[in-house]
Amino acid sequence: MKSKKINIWQTKFILPALTESLKKLNPLIMISSPVMFIVELVTIVTTVIVVFDIVSGRSIAFDLQISLWLWFTIIFANFAEALAEGQGRAQADSLKKNRSESVAKRILNHGGTEIISALQLKKGDMILLEDGDTIPGDGEVAVGTALIDESAITGESAPVIRESGGDRSGVTGGTRVLSGKITVRITANPGESFLDQMIGMVEGAKRQKTPNERALNMLLISLTVLFVIVVVTLKYFAAYMGVHVTVAILIALLVCLMPTTIGGLLPAIGIAGMDRLLQYNFIAMSGRAVEAAGDVDIVLMDKTGTITLGNRMATEFIALTEGKEKELFHAALLSSLADDTPEGRSIVVLAKEKLEMRGSDIRAPEGSVFFPFSAESRMSGIDWNGHRIRKGSFDAVRDFVSAKGKQLPQKVQEIVAAIASEGSTPLLIAQDEEILGAVRLKDVLKEGISGRIAKLRQMGIKSIMITGDNPLTAATIAAEAGVDDFVAEAKPATKLELIRNYQEKGHLVAMIGDGTNDAPALAQADVAVAMNAGTQAAREAANIVDLDSNPTKLLDLVEIGKQILITRGALTTFSVANDVAKYFAIIPAIFIVGYPQLRILDIMHLSSPESAVLSAVIFNAMIIPALIPLALRGVRYHPLSASALLRRNLGIYGLGGLMLPFAGIKIIDVLISMLHLV
Amino acid sequence: MMQLKRSILVFAGLSIICGLIYPMTITVVSQVIFPQKSNASVIKKGDVIIGSEIIGQLFTRPEYFHSRPSAIDPPYDASNSSGSNLAPSSAKLWQQVKARVEQVRKENSLPSNIPIPADLVLASASGLDPDISAEAALIQAPRIARERKIPESVVEKIIHQNTENPFLGIWGMPHVNVLRLNIALESIAVQR
């Protein structure tokens, strides 16, 4: 995976983020983060108190320091958000740069072309692209084939082929035509492309809160309300016991108790999650899709292209009767001429080789009629000279032949079984009612695929392979790759049905697709990843687009989805666990003068009541910048069992969150008293 | 509306079952099967009711075993029931307990350093506690013997005979019913 991580700790990111964090102090902006909004309100109150102190000539040293540190708390939180936005913007900018300057050759109605700026292109425009042109916007190849360099988007240097008609027709704005001449139909208006959407999300402008984020926000608000009440009522309870607690100290206690750590870092975590997606060359239509990726427990994978390396190749012809090899080669060649699939082409190549006519231009004979491959007939062929030559799967050809009342020779079955048992795919070639022989199509597993599938299983995700192959072939590949289940002889509608069935049982299903006939299934899946190289229909039905067009990257997607949730959960736990130590610092500080017996609660032995309160406030403020790197990077996900993962995170963030502030507050207290701040 | 009508119907129905049929049935059956117990276990002397076996009484005379302090005003008024509800940190409680300890020591001619059984100087929860602990009874034994001019061993024997052990040997505290102790003392007096 090409990770284009940007080092955020540079002046050029930090300075603008600082400015931005001051701008974000505007209460109208703050209100989108309710917890920090309340902190801002009470901080304003402390500032007013300082002003009153000055006017009435009281000492301001303590109140001023409290007030300042509360302002810092807010600014640190804003800084985290601004930094994450800056990181996203930097990433988006590098993508945007590629196409802003580009121009396009728009094909006019009468056939000529005009040169216009890429920004003027509208959905439905047809443009012409030749060697060296930069593709000005997202689109679909309408005519022709070209070699395209997508490194600007994907970072992958090897060029890819994009051609009309098949499942590799999509092109992305910002990529470059190396060679070939193609006509592209533009599929997005300016500002509406996938990239534009993604840029909007990482810049925070279009970021909508995900369901989990909204629920968490609600929890944080409830905690805040609860603590407001705890603190306000404390004033009256203390008054009954003859202790007067100042408003400044009550506010200090309130802010320390409020979940400011998670409340302050929550926006940054969400934005950083989007940034990470971009680093991995994913474009998500919504944050919701990314979170759902973390929940997925079933993945449907096409065998071809996902589990096996691209396409099956014809490697061998096996004639039914000896001596009739030539006829077989010819029939195979003719039947595949019109077969545009990679398998078809590989048969043509192999047949030419066998017939020793490599390089010669073979054309369809005069008067022949092509019988194109369709998903329903699962055969292709040619009608020529009164003969009907067909090539297809065992079932299809058997039906074709037996429709004419002919029985299959025993040997056909043997050959087919032999090929299939080796994990290859047999295709039968028939001329009229006679079966001439078989073609062996061989599958090659992608490197490392079984390791990745095993990792999915560790994450609790079941992988299901879908293939049009016969069960035997499918089983062999499935066993080799280590998938949990497979569906053989699948028709296009099978995927949709399968997804519906699983969803009915409560599963969350992810599906990776690229073809137009994947679109209905993609639209149904909870997480639908379309390959960027796939058809426009597939990309539109999906909610995540993979710029690398690398199906095995689903694993990274799942990890990113989980990481976002884990980071939120861990920091919430940490934030709440922190409160215990803060209570032990502040409560004795408030009451120790009136009731020296409460000294037993001062387990940190802080130097003075003022120093105790200030230390807690400073700790509370400083923990935010200290955790920014974690918020931006995300808590690491380990593919462990749920219990082991929880135990680990509870140990680090729960127990850690309980202990750390005791040490932190003590250290700050020592420093404060050394500096004579109070 | 339909639910409102049902609410009224169901409420009326359940009221009759739970509020009349149930308690009436229990009352009638109890009166038949447990006539003594269901009528507050009263003890009679001739035709006169001298009290309930399980409701404490106030004893002030030295020849009777004394019950626990009662927080009801007047003490052991069984038309009411209540504890003192004084906090353990209450100054009033502290004064009361010190006074009661002194009084118990004085009444029983005990040296001033002898700890007094807690139940004898602390008010019960109901204010009607019929029992005292076995220790609280034993500490009063010498006084009773002296006042009634009977051997202390007789008094102690009465206490042991009347000591009720906890349920299953563990549930509760060994305790003695004061009224029954005092009735037993009376019967000795009559026998003589």
Place this chain on the structure above:
Amino acid sequence: MTTGNWLCLILFPLILTIMAFPMGEYMAKVFSGGRSFLTPVLSPVERFLYRLFAVDPKEEMSWKTYALSLVLFNIIGIAVLFLLQLIQGFLPFNPQQFGAVRWDTALNTAISFGTNTNWQAYSGEQTMSYLTQMLGLTVQNFTSAAIGIAASIAVIRGFIRKSAAAIGNFWVDLTRTVLYILLPLVIIVSFVLVSQGVVQTLSPSIEATTLEGGKQVIAVGPVASQVAIKQIGTNGGGFFNANSAHPLENPTPLTDFLELLSLLLIAAALPFTLGAMLKNRRQGVAIFAAMMVLYLAGLGVFAWTEMRGSPLLEKAGVASGMNMEGKEARFGVVNSVIFAQSTTVTSCGAVNSMHDSLLPLSGLVLMFNMAIGEVIFGGVGTGLIGMLSYAILTMFLAGLMIGRTPELMGKKLELFEMVMAVVIIVTPAILQLVLSSVAISTQAGIASLGNTGPHGLSEIIYAFASTSGNNGSAFAGLNANTIFYNLTTSLAMIIGRFSTIIPALAIAGALAQKKIVPVSTATFPTTSSLFIFMLVCVVIVVGALTFFPVFTLGPLLEHLLMAVGKTF
């Protein structure tokens, strides 16, 4: 502590567990419509009642209809009880000729019994006629308990149903609870109580001439039938002022044991009912275990402080400083401790000792039990609801920490369930803090205090913790029979009750509509000990964070000041 004391502390929870399991299974059978050994006897009665009530037992209700029926029914009961107290002087079964109850006391009592709180601002034997005790209070003891149980069953259905719109029929759940669960139990308990000396008569008070020649009037009445249901239904409202400390309500250690078992039985059985209905008994065991851990932890601290006695008493000359103030001789300290712990963890509120006179740290444990919202077994039904709300909160955090949308028992937890669970958990806490702070800073609030200093604060906190949590026990030194307290505690009780039950039904409705997520290795098992541990931690942390300051100023400070010999 003696061996006997230890045995009590160990054996009682064990016996409770052994009895709760079959009870839970039985209740599951009752509410799943299965046949039990009582079916042949009771099903004709049940069918007759449905005809009488014009109820179609096959009708299913949405959560809104369920909640509406429940609220209507509850309010009618409260209104009737209120009126009954006002007109009792004109009605029969009133041998002591009590007149109308004061309006604010009557309102408070009506709400109190209607909400399963049974906070008693009045003295029963001096206020209520026999008819009010039976037709008013006893009826509410049944119905308020049945409402709670019905609501919890509806919540369980929310978890077991999938893609369903309905959560059951309130009238059926209510009727079945009364017929199959409450009545059989209370009839048995009533007779055992009578056989031990609990009074059950309609005759007027007894007048006695004591051994020393004094006059003693002994209040009596139909006591056993009411005590049985107030324990079984975790109601707690005693016939007499002294409640289960009164010798005529609780005459022997045997009745004490039985009353204790009764007050915990249904609440402790409901987690097992959950397990049985989910067809995942380990889930029931896990919830039960979390409750039991919290119960035992509190019991341990409580027994340890109370058995140590009071340093002040020891100084005054009391043997071992044993704190017998407000305790009965036949029960002693340990049984009073187990009873007090049990009555405050469940929302029963029946007492066999006066809690106000317990040592400060003991009082702290009791207040904590109530302040966290009555979830350690809790009130019948509402306890399970409360604990499940904490479980929702726990699994929300746990789910995030393992990187999945949180789920509990196969149901995804989303914004709506989160909000409702938080309402259930936080509302009682907010209520008690706000109302306590109002009481502590007004003359009307302070004037009622029976004790001063930190214990005065504790009295007020206890009152609102008890009423918000629908417990009903009291630090009874506080004179609560004033207009101020009658109205404020009424508010606490009614909000405390409905802020638990209505959101719980809403959760049930929302969950029932969802699919059930199948278990995979990425699912965090909510039957594991880690879950139990985390659930217990969440309950303690939420409680501690909310009440740390006020418990510091009340019971903790009282304890520390007492240790240095200070009294108030």
